[in-house]
Amino acid sequence: MKKDIDNRADIIVLVDTFYENVAINPHIGPIFTDVARVDWTHHLPKMYDFWESILFGKAIYKGNPMLSHFALNKQTPLQQEQFEIWKNLFFQNVDDLFTGPNAELIKQKAQSIADLMHFKINAPLSKIKIV
Template identity: 70%
Template sequence: MMNDIENRTDIILLVDRFYNHVQENQEIGPIFTEIAQVNWVHHLPKMYDFWESILFGKAIYKGNPMLTHFSLNQKIPLQEAEFSIWKAIFIQTVDELFAGENAETIKQKAQSIADLMHFKINSPKTDLNII
């Protein structure tokens, strides 16, 4: 029987494994490695803080993921396909490693965050001058 996500050590395991899978993915891996040119040494600790904040309510994450993704969207359009792949890899990674209430919660949160991010990035821009 697999354990649930209990602490930061579990978050680190999840995040590291997830981003290994992301980098190996032919569709979205190049977005991270070639287009965004992610500095993993810098990025991964931020993601540990992000997910620890999301799952355990610790106010340790400092950053604005929307601004980062809006900027990335200027370089390559982030569409439904990219978000769907990201969500599938995240869920698969959680399911590989964990089972339990926190595992289910983090999967739900990840899907909600990805869906909201996709919506904000791809929603029609309203021209207020037309009104």
């Protein structure tokens, strides 16, 4: 039976599974593997910290996701299609593995962060402010 996302161990399972699926996704996988050439041993622990901070309010993630994605957007466009695929994969992974209030909350958080990120990346003002 599925359980809720209760602790860091659960986040690790979610993040590992999500990025396994991201890496083999024909639409957004190559952004990670070919464009950014992500070092997973570095990226995954950062993502555990990020989601633990978001979901459980622990200030362990120290970073600025917007800067990474602004830079990435210069190499390859991050637009509606890419964000929709990212979100659908994320939601699907949460639903495959977990159920409960935190599972719902992490999907809501992912949705709002993804939408804000998409907006900021594509807003004309951001192109003026970020060199």
